[in-house]
Amino acid sequence: MGRFVLRRTAQAVLVVVAATALVFLATFALGDPFASSGEKAVPPAVAAANRAKFGLDEPLPVQFLTYLGNLARLDFGVDFDQGRPVSRMLAETVPNTVRLALVAIVIDVAVGVAAGILAATRRHSVWDVLVTVFSTIGIGVPVFVLGVGMVATLAGVGPFPPVPRGFTATVPWYREVLLPAITLAAIDAAFIARLMRGSMLEVLRADYIRTARAKGLPERAVIGRHALRNALIPVVTYAGVSLGVLFGGAIITETIFQYNGVGYLLSRAIVNNNAPVIIAVVVFSVVAYVLLSLVVDIAYAVLDPRIRLG
Amino acid sequence: MATATAITVVLTLAGCAQRSNQGVAPSTGPPSAVAFPETPDQPSVPGRPGGTFRLGINEPTAIDPYNVQESEGALVTGALFTGLVTNTRRGQVSPGVASAWSPNADCTQWTFTLKPGTTFTNGEPVDAAAFKRGWERTSAKDSASDVAYHLNEVVGFDRMQDGSATALSGVDATDPATVKVALSRPDCEFVLRTAHPALSPVPAVAGPAGNPTYNDLPIGNGPFRMDGPWRHDTGIRLVRNDAYGAGPRANLDAVEVTIIPAGTGVQTEYDGFLNGQFDWARMPTPVLSQARDANEPAGQWISKPSTSLTFLQVQNTRAPLDTAVARKAVSMAIDRAAITRGVFQGAQEPATSLVPALFPGAYQPGVCTACTFDPVAAKQLAAQAGLTPGTHLSFQFNTGGGHEEWTAAVKQQLEQNLGLVVDYSGVPFRDLLRNQQQPDATGLFRVSWGAGYPTAADMLTPLLATASIGAATPDDVATGDNRGRYSNPAFDALMERAAATQDAAARDDLYKQAEKIAVGDDLGLIPLFTRQQFRLANTRGFGNLNMDFNDNPTLAAITVR
Numbered sequence: 001m002g003r004f005v006l007r008r009t010a011q012a013v014l015v016v017v018a019a020t021a022l023v024f025l026a027t028f029a030l031g032d033p034f035a036s037s038g039e040k041a042v043p044p045a046v047a048a049a050n051r052a053k054f055g056l057d058e059p060l061p062v063q064f065l066t067y068l069g070n071l072a073r074l075d076f077g078v079d080f081d082q083g084r085p086v087s088r089m090l091a092e093t094v095p096n097t098v099r100l101a102l103v104a105i106v107i108d109v110a111v112g113v114a115a116g117i118l119a120a121t122r123r124h125s126v127w128d129v130l131v132t133v134f135s136t137i138g139i140g141v142p143v144f145v146l147g148v149g150m151v152a153t154l155a156g157v158g159p160f161p162p163v164p165r166g167f168t169a170t171v172p173w174y175r176e177v178l179l180p181a182i183t184l185a186a187i188d189a190a191f192i193a194r195l196m197r198g199s200m201l202e203v204l205r206a207d208y209i210r211t212a213r214a215k216g217l218p219e220r221a222v223i224g225r226h227a228l229r230n231a232l233i234p235v236v237t238y239a240g241v242s243l244g245v246l247f248g249g250a251i252i253t254e255t256i257f258q259y260n261g262v263g264y265l266l267s268r269a270i271v272n273n274n275a276p277v278i279i280a281v282v283v284f285s286v287v288a289y290v291l292l293s294l295v296v297d298i299a300y301a302v303l304d305p306r307i308r309l310g
Numbered sequence: 311m312a313t314a315t316a317i318t319v320v321l322t323l324a325g326c327a328q329r330s331n332q333g334v335a336p337s338t339g340p341p342s343a344v345a346f347p348e349t350p351d352q353p354s355v356p357g358r359p360g361g362t363f364r365l366g367i368n369e370p371t372a373i374d375p376y377n378v379q380e381s382e383g384a385l386v387t388g389a390l391f392t393g394l395v396t397n398t399r400r401g402q403v404s405p406g407v408a409s410a411w412s413p414n415a416d417c418t419q420w421t422f423t424l425k426p427g428t429t430f431t432n433g434e435p436v437d438a439a440a441f442k443r444g445w446e447r448t449s450a451k452d453s454a455s456d457v458a459y460h461l462n463e464v465v466g467f468d469r470m471q472d473g474s475a476t477a478l479s480g481v482d483a484t485d486p487a488t489v490k491v492a493l494s495r496p497d498c499e500f501v502l503r504t505a506h507p508a509l510s511p512v513p514a515v516a517g518p519a520g521n522p523t524y525n526d527l528p529i530g531n532g533p534f535r536m537d538g539p540w541r542h543d544t545g546i547r548l549v550r551n552d553a554y555g556a557g558p559r560a561n562l563d564a565v566e567v568t569i570i571p572a573g574t575g576v577q578t579e580y581d582g583f584l585n586g587q588f589d590w591a592r593m594p595t596p597v598l599s600q601a602r603d604a605n606e607p608a609g610q611w612i613s614k615p616s617t618s619l620t621f622l623q624v625q626n627t628r629a630p631l632d633t634a635v636a637r638k639a640v641s642m643a644i645d646r647a648a649i650t651r652g653v654f655q656g657a658q659e660p661a662t663s664l665v666p667a668l669f670p671g672a673y674q675p676g677v678c679t680a681c682t683f684d685p686v687a688a689k690q691l692a693a694q695a696g697l698t699p700g701t702h703l704s705f706q707f708n709t710g711g712g713h714e715e716w717t718a719a720v721k722q723q724l725e726q727n728l729g730l731v732v733d734y735s736g737v738p739f740r741d742l743l744r745n746q747q748q749p750d751a752t753g754l755f756r757v758s759w760g761a762g763y764p765t766a767a768d769m770l771t772p773l774l775a776t777a778s779i780g781a782a783t784p785d786d787v788a789t790g791d792n793r794g795r796y797s798n799p800a801f802d803a804l805m806e807r808a809a810a811t812q813d814a815a816a817r818d819d820l821y822k823q824a825e826k827i828a829v830g831d832d833l834g835l836i837p838l839f840t841r842q843q844f845r846l847a848n849t850r851g852f853g854n855l856n857m858d859f860n861d862n863p864t865l866a867a868i869t870v871r
Contacts, residue, residue, distance in 0.1 A: 031740040037371070037456035038380055039758060041743055043780075044789045045471055049454035081371055082525070084542065156585055164582045166364050167545030167568040255571060258578070260543065264571070268369070268543065271572045273740075 012290040019286040027275035033080050076280040086280045097261035101246035103177050108185035116196020138190025147183045147256035180257040200231040240296030248285025349613045355853040357561035361870030365590040366570040366579045374528050375510040376447045376519045377455045384860040390530035391510035392556040394422050399859050401764025407556045417498040422489040428555035430513040431535045438483035440511035446478045453519035457508040465492040496810035502763040533560040533866040561869035589848035590863050612845040617666045617761040622836040623794040628752040636695035637833040638680035642688035643727035653716045661837035664829050665766040671818035672766035677830045685727040692728050699729025704753030708739040746793040749785045766821040774828045796834030801827045
């Protein structure tokens, strides 16, 4: 187990460095960020002064090594627009994204698993048909359609705050997070329901389930204790990866709901060509994803004694 | 036939390669038939204290005067600071901190007399030193300000920019009650520049431009002050400055500026107006008609002409557009009216001059004689200029700015009406800028421009003067705004004379002569469309709600009803 964690950490560092290099190159290819201001050309002397101020007058490899050195000290530099520390921008937005991701994942796992079990145990019933129909719709509808639809119909209604809203209107976090979380959860829940249904049906045909039933165990114990634990493995994989993606920021959903998370931060940085912020968010997303997949791998071993780490 | 042209445009938009065998006849109907005419200003009503005005803007680059640039920054900085003078949307200058101002005979020396006893909100005096301090902060090399060029006429500016001086030698603040400015070239309209928020006074506590405390919490002398620091990407709250001394006090208790994402900004403003969160909003072009129908009867629709112009930058020094005849052929082959109807739905108007109607003294509708659509004459001119069918013409625009539809229509019209092969490409804005600057650039580029100060000179000089090319030799990159490299000594001489002419009518006359040469005769650039500005405004809740020069609400005048 110790060796496993060590090896995976080393891999993770490699992945982060490689991803940083890629996004560094990509943002560099966008060209001189200081050559224009709005639609006006900036005088060359001013552009040069700005490039020097941000270290862009150095050769690219030097810039990259400097960046990695700073990154090791958790210093993400300052943004091109206003010279604000990027680490502070991340610190302001990451908690919001984590909150949104956790609420979304709780909703989608709860709804998805329940619906999947319902459909699998009452196969061919009206419940099964309903779950299949709704999960097909859920998977088919793109998140921006669902999000825009939610804003148009539900924002400002009941517990859901209006979008947009004046910044001085304070709304408790659980109300703010609700509608974007439901939007994110709807699609994942649909997928999890299908996954759960399929894997549950497979498990229910297994010999050990017949054994459990033959022993005279009540159906509740057969499903809850024996079938569920095995059927959950693919769901845990999917939910873990999905959580990793969500921690990296839900760009479209956060932007539609103007929810101040890392996804919204990234979408704004892309519109403004603000390279330091783009790089920082990508690095953060990669780290979050790599860490979550590590946790998922460890969770496997706990769920399934046949899987050994090492 | 006008319908036929409109249909051609629509077909182009739909991606069809439909072509007519016949030439297209000129559109009928006057080009000035705007779908959304200008609305009158709100009648002036007596103010009373109270109320909170709310609106959404994109995150500004800066609200600290030293780097204030786009209209969002101007909204906030303009509320926090009052410069030497203020101006209206139509360019009428009225006193700010200065009570009087005058140039010397050749307009190289300006003297501004300050109102006595006005202060910043921290109690520091607004004296001549405060202006000198602010201007030095904007022009210092270390500030690397994008808007330092507003001071480029002041003596000593170049030495501030290259870092060899720390004081702006052209500004004399020895008498606290008088700002004396020496200019390196005559400018009888210099006073207009002093209304720009980048030329605001700052208190001593501001420190250097890189002071993050002051950047986010500027202390000013304007009708409003900050209510806590700028919450980046979230909002800015302004409250009335009850100690305001440079003019009448504001009526509003507060202004709540919510920061909305740039990507979906216009739609978000509109949504916010509809759901009652905002009192002022832009709208996406597709909903303009509908929004106007719903809001104009209640007086909540504002429509104003602006100085914003879309034009085609022409590479004047390179074939195939290095002759006026060739440029006129291209211009006359473009049916502007069909595009404004088909693509812009009346939100833009065909342009027939470079100087906008907003500057009536110098405005010459129709000075661009080649701005009328005449495919027959265009063909003749093209033949004369050697623009034979099959000639390649490069045409670049920037992607992501909503220019795809109308540029495609222009391409299609040039191909259909002149038989040219248009090498048409969309590139990111930065690449477009770099490509335009290159010495070997040819053909056409999409560009838009708006005046930074309310004078015809800020349309003519930056875009057409030889000095604005910004290239020492034809083989250098053009770093100025005249990237089409138009150059005519007669035009330059007229603009220089205009800058040194005190009498407004005589000056306007020189502007007219200059525009007649550069646009009417030489067609150094091809004007296409002028833009209207539209807003939804909560005029039921607020009186005196009008649009200022930067297309922002007139915050200092607004009052609750």
